[in-house]
Amino acid sequence: MINTYILLYFLLKQYNIDMAVAQRRTSKTKKGKRRSHHALKIPTITFCPKCGKPIRPHCVCSYCGYYNGKKILNI
Numbered sequence: 001m002i003n004t005y006i007l008l009y010f011l012l013k014q015y016n017i018d019m020a021v022a023q024r025r026t027s028k029t030k031k032g033k034r035r036s037h038h039a040l041k042i043p044t045i046t047f048c049p050k051c052g053k054p055i056r057p058h059c060v061c062s063y064c065g066y067y068n069g070k071k072i073l074n075i
């Protein structure tokens with residue numbers, strides 16, 4: 001059985017097509033700098049003043065439908 005990548009390589013070679021190759025390997029510093037934003041953050045939680053359930057700040061409460069003392073959603 002012929003490997004698909006080997007087949008592709010010979011096919012590209014036949015038509016003089018070069019595949020993209022990285023110029024140099026990515027340094028540890030560059031890799032670390034890129035990944036410095038990858039850490040997961042704990043979402044901010046506040047409590048609804050109407051019902052006291054935990055909600056995201058500046059969002060309508062999904063339990064009682066209130067926002068800023070007004071009823072927004074009919075739940």
Ligand SMILES: [Zn+2]
Nearest residue numbers: 048051061064
């Ligand atoms: Zn609520």
